[in-house]
Amino acid sequence: MSHLKTIEQRLLWLSHWMIHNANHLRPKEDGIKVGGHQASSASMVSIMTALYFHTLRPEDRVAVKPHASPIFHAIQYLMGNQTREKMEAFRGYGGVQSYPSRTKDIDDVDFSTGSVGLGVGITSFASIVQDYIAAKDWGGIPLGRMVALVGDAELDEGNVYEALQEGWKNDLRNTWWIIDYNRQSLDGVVHEGLFARIEKIFDAFGWDVVRVKYGALQRAAFKEPGGERLRAWIDTCPNQLYSALTFQGGAVWRKHLMDDLGDQGEVTALIDRRSDTELAALMENLGGNCVATMAEAFDAIDHDRPVCFLAYTIKGWGTPIAGHKDNHGGLMNKTQFAAWQQHMGVPEGQEWEPLATVKDAKALQTFLDQAPFFANGRRRYSDAVIPVPEIALSADREMSTQAGFGKILDDLSKGDSDLAARIVTTSPDVTGTTNLGPWVNRRKLFARAPRADLFKERQIPSTAKWEFTPDGQHIELGIAEMNLFLLLGAAGLSHSLFGKRLLPIGTVYDPFVARGLDALNYACYQDARFMIVGTPSGVTLAPEGGAHQSISSPLIGMSQDGLAAFEPAFVDELAVIMEWAFAYMQRDGEGDPDERTWLRDETGGSVYLRLTTNPIEQPVKRHDDAFVQGAIDGAYWLRKPGPNCEVVLAYQGAVAPEVVKAAGMIAEARRDVGVLAVTSADRLNAGWTAAQRARADGNKAARSHVETLFDPLPRDCRIVTAIDGHPATLAWLGAVKGHQTFSHGVEHFGQTGTIMDLYRHFRLDAASLAKTALA
Known part of the structure; x- marks a missing residue:
């Protein structure tokens, strides 16, 4: 366990130094705080040390609590999977991300997190998918545990409980949720007794709940004479008071405990045997802040039932801002950090050294090299592309x-x-x-x-x-x-x-x-x-x-x-x-x-x-390239405009018959009417804006699909658009070549009736479209 304790301290330092560098040392173009959640990272450091360097195997997958991102990146940096350059640019352009990202971070992120609660829920569905694949005859895959590192405030998110219910229905297994129960969130302290009710919910859905409340120091103290009274005091202490005493430190701990428990006997002797520093360390040695205790808790699970670990922690543990109610978004200032650096024993100039302060660096490096979770390197797999057979469907009705x-x-x-x-x-x-x-x-x-x-x-x-x-x-x-x-x-x-x-x-x-x-x-x-x-x-x-x-x-x-x-x-x-x-x-x-x-x-x-x-x-069978490619690219001419086109009717979706009917109604009054079938306003618009950017960057020949379609249109042609949805979906078509555009669609909540009742109500019927085209 000595190596785990050393790693814990290195991760605590590296994560906090990265945040401090970004906020107080790195040059800024503006005066805006960069942030980084030092306190939320500190409360997770022991949990993540035990998990990554003792428990996990390569087949396991982890969703890291968003605010513990600095600890995750520090782990990857320690293992050589992250660069100093990106660490120095934390929360900056090109640097490691504020929250772990599969697509934007170079280190081995299993699940992106950020919007709280979603990283929790996806682990249960990943476990269901793993079981789905394992049940098929596709070759064996090693079953891993899907692990979520959860902030206690994330349990306010309703989707967490929706996921619990779905997991129960699908016989969920191989899922761990490890809750960082620091009892502090951005706006306050967690309500007393809340988790007792949440625990009943987990139990109702078939989860094992493991409370990890006391660290090794506390458990040893409880065995001393008077220890049971200390334990009882801890169990009944309100969350706010425990946080406040933690921030105030050992001397205040001593006074408060003596006032509450001092009896000039066993409890007094237990307290007096410890210096202020030792007493503070004892009282802050909750289970989630004790790497040995967390490792033991993980080792004790020998089944595949879903498990919720309730790990009691101190927010900001091991730092000068531990326990303060404002520490969620707070940062150590330069004076605090300088004193903390001295406390951590990190020499000036060695702040970025992964193994600075380590006495036997060779032994620790050997331990890191043998960590099972990292044994197979980057754990991103791939699979062959599956051939797509021809899909043909047409209807004559x-x-x-x-x-x-x-x-x-x-x-x-x-x-x-x-x-x-x-x-x-x-x-x-x-x-x-x-x-x-x-x-x-x-x-x-x-x-x-x-x-x-x-x-x-x-x-x-x-x-x-x-x-x-x-x-x-x-x-x-x-x-x-x-x-x-x-x-x-x-x-x-x-x-x-x-x-x-x-x-x-x-x-x-x-x-x-x-x-x-x-x-x-x-x-x-x-x-x-x-x-x-x-x-x-x-x-x-x-x-x-x-x-x-x-x-x-x-x-x-x-x-x-x-x-x-x-x-x-x-x-x-x-x-x-x-x-x-x-x-x-x-x-x-x-x-x-x-x-x-x-x-x-x-x-x-x-x-x-x-x-x-x-x-x-349905139209007659169509197989020509212009139709096929146009349907994929976003639009094609259902009726090509003539050289003197005065009106184009453009539509997306099931209003097609009304548009075709309207085109027939105005055919004698307007020349060379065109009908544009839009299958994807999304792809049409994306191609157009991309081509505009390319031209701005010097590629004058860049032309998008919609620009090519509109090339034949006279400048004074008018466009009338129709969609059973918000009219803004197609209203931008007029900007492609500068044509006057009138857009029909649905802007307000509907009501009951027939489809034609509502088409007339929202002016999506042929008569309304024709009226606009003739206006």
Whole structure:
């Protein structure tokens, strides 16, 4: 354990020096505080030392508490996986990130963190994904523990409890949540007795709860005469008082304890045997601040049930700001830090030396070299790209894009392609109503142990065949969109985390994309790869009213980084897009822009499909290159404009029939009318802005897809846009070439009625579009 104690002190120093350097020594262009959470890092240092250098194995994965990022980077620096240059630039441009990031840090980050609570929840879903892969006949993978280092204030986040419930339903195992129970947050001290209630929640969902309250010094003191009375005092001491006494130090500890416990007998003798410094060390020796105690607690777990460790800690432990109620965002000032540096024994000029102050550096380096967790080097895996078979679907009748999506998946489910075998679907209790039913009936639901469909056994007719099996390819979820996106995020990282590629597809009612938006953004920030299908969208669920009608989701699709958003009107477009999407989800190139579109398609990403339940008449079969490539790039001419075009009608999504009808209504009054079918305002806009940046940087030949499409248009041509969503989605088209633009869409909550009632209400019907075009 001596090596662990040495490492603990080195990590405490390196993390705090990095923060101090960024705030007080590094030149600044402005006077704004850089920050870095010294106190939140200090409370985690013993826990992370025991975990990384004693307990973890290469197959384990860890989500680090956001505010413990400095400790994580210090660990990687100590192991040679992080550079001094980036450490010196902490929270600066090109430096180590404020919070661990899979995509922006060079060290071995398993799960990005930042938005609190999400890094906690994703570990449970990663464990479910690990079990899903292990159940398949794809070659064995070593089962690791999915570990979350959790700030106690993160337990205020509701998504943590949603994840607990989902874990229980899916027989969760191999998951550890280690709670840094320092009882202080940004705005105050944790309420007394709160965790007693939280503990009951963990217990209800089948977790083992391990309280790690007392360190080795305290446990030894409790065995001395009078020790039980000291223990009882610690157990009943209010959180605020314990923090305040910690900050005030040994002399104040002594006075308070003597006032409360002094009896001129055993307890007095116990206290008197220790100097002020020793007494302070004893009282601050909580379990989470004792590396030996944490190692023992981890070693004691010999099963795969989920475990919650409640590790009692002192916020700011080992520093001059320990226990102060303002220490969450506070920093040691220069005077405090200089005194602390002397206390830590770090010579001036050796602040960045990883093993400064270590007496036997060779022995410690040998210990570090043998740490099991780091034995295999960087733990980023990969898997082969899965070939995508041709996906063709056309209809000679009316069909909705949602029905088309279900038909495409059903066709895939009937085959034996490698692609179909790697698809995993999930949905927050809307599997049937989002057209996943046929896929699930054929491919079944996943569970580690088989569960029969009782309705089938009793010969009760049903369209749904809910049979659970280890071979199943659908993971059932309750009504929690945050869980949906956390699961998609975990499954979308399976190639990197576990070396086996999955192609996750999630469906959700489109208006409720917003309910999981934080987790969607989090999954994209991780660079997870998945397909999310939002359906029904817009006002097409007209009888359901405004609560089930989406307005802003097209703008979400446009603005979300790492997500290519599409809204096809016809099922042949959908087939083309889905075939492209399965390949796009697997790309990981360097991302040089394609000069044909100026889209960074080589990097790949996730895909969002916005679909509807409104059946519309399908066009004749189309296979020409302009249509296929246009559907992928974001737009194509459904009706090419003539040389004297006066009006272009541009649409996205299921309002296509109204736009086509409007074009016919104005054909005699306006010359050479064009109809632009936009399948992805997101990709059109991204290519246009990228080409603008390229021209600003000197590449005068840069031309985006939408600019090429608009080249034939006369300067005085007018554009009328239509979308069953926010009109701003397409309003920018007028800026491409400076055309006057009038945008139709939905800006306010809807109401009940028929689809045509609402189209007329929001001026999306053919008559309203024609009126604008003729005005």
